[in-house]
Amino acid sequence: MPELDTVVFDLGGVLADWDPRYLYRRLFADDATMEHFLATVCTPEWNHAMDAGRDRAEAAAELTGRHPEHRDLIRAWVDRWDEMLGPEIAGTAAVLDELHARGTRLLALTNWSAETFPLARDRFPSFARFEAIVVSGEHGVAKPDQAIYRVLLDSHRVDPARTAYVDDRADNVAVAMELGMAGVVFTAPAQLRADLVRLGLLPPRP
DSSP states (O other), X not given: OOXXXXXXXXOBTTTEEEOTHHHHTXXXXXXXXXXXXXXXXXXXXXXXXXXXXXXXXXXXXXXXHXXXXXXXXXXXXXXXXXXXXXXXXXXXXXXXXXXXXXXXXXEXXXXXXXXXXXXXXXXXXXGGGOSXXXXXXXXXXXXXXXXXXXXXXXXXXXXXXXEEEEESOHHHHHHHHHTTOEEEEOSOHHHHHHHHHHTTSSOOOO
């Protein structure tokens, strides 16, 4: 088995804390009503379409047509999107710095709207550690579709057999493994570091 020398990171939920609840808790009186809205109106599937390249204004207009009673709440997704960003996940940033110091090749593959990604790039300084970041919204396809992984592999000449892939979604990791990468399902920075030690990418702590 070849030695691993490359790590590909997912960003949201791994290095960057993003959650629409940061915004919508300010707009709802109780969590139950908010959760119902996020499950039935501004759903993960609706957001996924924007990650896959759909125009945000068009998506909001179409959704408002189906839920006119929620016009202002839907519009907030577009107008106040930056309020969904939390802090950088410090423990993951420390692992990233450790890998960088060891000369590990670092890339990122993220499901993210091309329209909002520049705001996130400015917010999270650790994004500068990556040689390249493949953003789903820029290519019109999102994980777990194999096509976006192949954009990364082909455009940046990544050898899957020498690469570990880190993501907080098991289905995304499963696709990376189907393509020949070593997979790490992220749950916490300490667990991430332990998995990278197991894969030979980091040394055990003394």
